[in-house]
Ligand SMILES: [Fe+2]
């Protein structure tokens with residue numbers, strides 16, 4: 426399997442996790458409850474929209490690179506506990522950031538600098554999501 430094939434495969438893995446993240450945020454936004462979570466709920470719905478945008482960008486890029494975008498949804502986590510939901514979201518964001526850093530490296534090693542640029546843009550948004558969730562959880566640093 427060539428490196429482009431491997432790259433497309435990993436782009437599809439990232440796409441599956443974007444679908445999952447979008448669903449997870451929609452569900453968590455509905456399930457979070459309590460006055461201290463009002464602002465967090467808005468933030469989670471904003472994240473859901475951004476994960477949707479990431480999914481669209483990845484899907485189009487996979488097709489453009491000659492692949493077939495997956496329709497598989499990765500694992501969605503949920504809980505009946507507010508803080509646990511936020512911890513699940515934070516872990517998913519840390520994983521996403523690490524996934525995109527690896528994909529940027531791979532893209533640029535293949536001189537696909539345009540694809541690398543797109544992935545850097547997505548990574549920056551994921552980093553913002555990490556920061557938002559760390560603040561919502563009252564932690565300074567989870568990594
Ligand atoms: Fe995302």
Ligand SMILES: [Fe+2]
Pocket residue numbers: 446472476518521550551554
């Ligand atoms: Fe995110």
